[in-house]
Amino acid sequence: MTEMSQTVTAPTDAAARKARQDARLRKRHAAERRFRALGIASIIIALTFLGLLFTTIIGKGYTAFMQSHLTLEVYFDPAEIDPAGTRDPQALATANYIALARQSLQDLFPEATSRNDRRQMNALLSVGADLELRRMVEANPEIIGTTQRVVLPASADVDMVVKGHIGRDAVEGGRVSQQQLDWIAHLEAQDMLALQFNTRFFTAGDSREPELAGIKGAVMGSFYAMLVTVALSFPLGVATAIYLEEFAPKNRWTDLIEVNINNLAAVPSIVFGLLGLAVFLQFFNLPRSAPLVGGLVLTLMSLPTIIIASRAALKAVPPSIRQAATGLGASKLQVVLHHVLPLAMPGILTGTIIALAQALGETAPLLMIGMVAFVVDIPGGPFDPATALPVQIFLWADAPERAFVERTSAAIIVLLGFLAVMNIVAIILRKKFERRW
């Protein structure tokens, strides 16, 4: 009897079990497919935004790497430059050079006679033309009395017209008049107005005139600040990590220090700026706006990151290596310096470079210590007033002129370029020093 019932129920049992199993399996596969789809979707969204970021920034910024220049025949009039004929450097330095360039424009457009017309005509030329001509004369006073073909920067408004950011049709109350547009068209037709590579963008400091503004001052400021940061944060951070990881006794105090370091890594950067203001500027009386102070503040900011990354790298070195060296009679310091540190180096370097890249892009703490000032001169050292690349971006983004928009984007491109290079270096270093054990 029992045997009978078994033979009858067994197949149905098996079928039911199979059905349940299939249903479970389907559910599992469906969940997996859903998860996969979600993952792919999030990657696509992330890449889209990244693409969007790059296209807008590069699309807006690439034009800043070219700049409109006027090619003019300039007569270096001795009566204007050096009426006394003494070639006195003092006289040469103070002469009204832009008048020479304006005279050549006047020669080109004799019809501009009224005061208003001349003012508009003069506005085609950048005020930087003055400096350009002065440099030529100072480099070679022989050219006084001769006519030279000179390439001079056009004004920002002209540049915007050439690049198409300002329409070719005059707008009532617009920045460019119909008269000026006609002149621009005429100059272009004569091949006297054309786009050239904008070297000034890489060799000049900041300026109120967009066509004369460059990033070199900011880049040098960032460079000196990073120099200070690297010189301080790398040795300090690594030494701290080594002490805490390898030498310090594990007790309540070291636990407290560890918690504090971890918390410091999460402190908003503006707070570090305030700390820098209070300590370095007000207490130590270090110079305001100096890359030295910027570097010190950025050091404080990147130290926790470096310490945490270095400790993780040291912890990842297998204990068997320590034991092997200790068993051979190496002292604690020898174990660390000869074996543990070299093995942890790739991780430490990666962490350091990422912390430095973060510091390079940091703006907020620098605002607090005065690196937000308008600095025209290119800093010659870490004590000179300077600004930094991200702060320069912030300043330009704030400027009302249309021509600063493309410069802002161009500066962002340069900054992103630096960050990309640093990250690539981090990857190369990791690959190079990575050793297996």
Next chain:
Amino acid sequence: MNSFANTPHSKPLETDRRMVKVSARDVCVRYGDKLALKHVDLDMECNQVTALIGPSGCGKSTFLRCINRMNDLIEGASVSGSLMLDGQDIYDRELDPVLLRARVGMVFQKPNPFPKSIYENVAYGPRIHGMANTRDELDEIVMTSLEKAGLLAEVKDRLEESGTGLSGGQQQRLCIARAIAVSPEVILMDEPCSALDPIATAKVEELIDELRQNFTIVIVTHSMQQAARVSQKTAFFHLGELIEVGETEEMFTTPRHSLTQGYITGRFG
């Protein structure tokens, strides 16, 4: 039973006519509150292989690590009693553990060559102890050590290659070469063959037997066969106590203690 466990020397060994290299008296080790090793008395003689056997957690590795003060590295470990190396107290405050470890070398359970070249692996010890003044002297030490470890023939054409690229057995012999390069007097081996295949094990065992000519060897092993093959003297540990110690042959043929007998016949452990 207790009285027996505490007097493992009840039957006089050949100790009398051999020179005792390392001698432990009443050695206790605590990890925090836990007593890991209880009142161990043991002599290890020159040019002999002393095997420490016993089930896992019996304290044999702990005892081994006392001899070159590797327990110093473990947080909360404390050692009491006396451990003498040639009549000198190993735990003397005056004695620098760094110098001690140059005299008492160690080979670990898992081969752990440095991720450096084979040459550098062996040369490291002599270098930090200033044992060679010239490159030639260093070369000489490296070559002899590799030779003694029976590895020279296999690696002499690739001394600049990484030590981690060798096979497991070769790596362990490299570690032995590294240990003997600093000319220690005692070599401690903590289950040196447990990560090796039988062929590599056989080679290392052969090597241990040869090294006995020049060094005092103390070896911890889980394999009773290995203890029987390589050692002259065997000490059996159980739950932190030294239960029995004696000539290896005697131990394995006529164990005096029931625990020893149970362990070596495979009834527990």
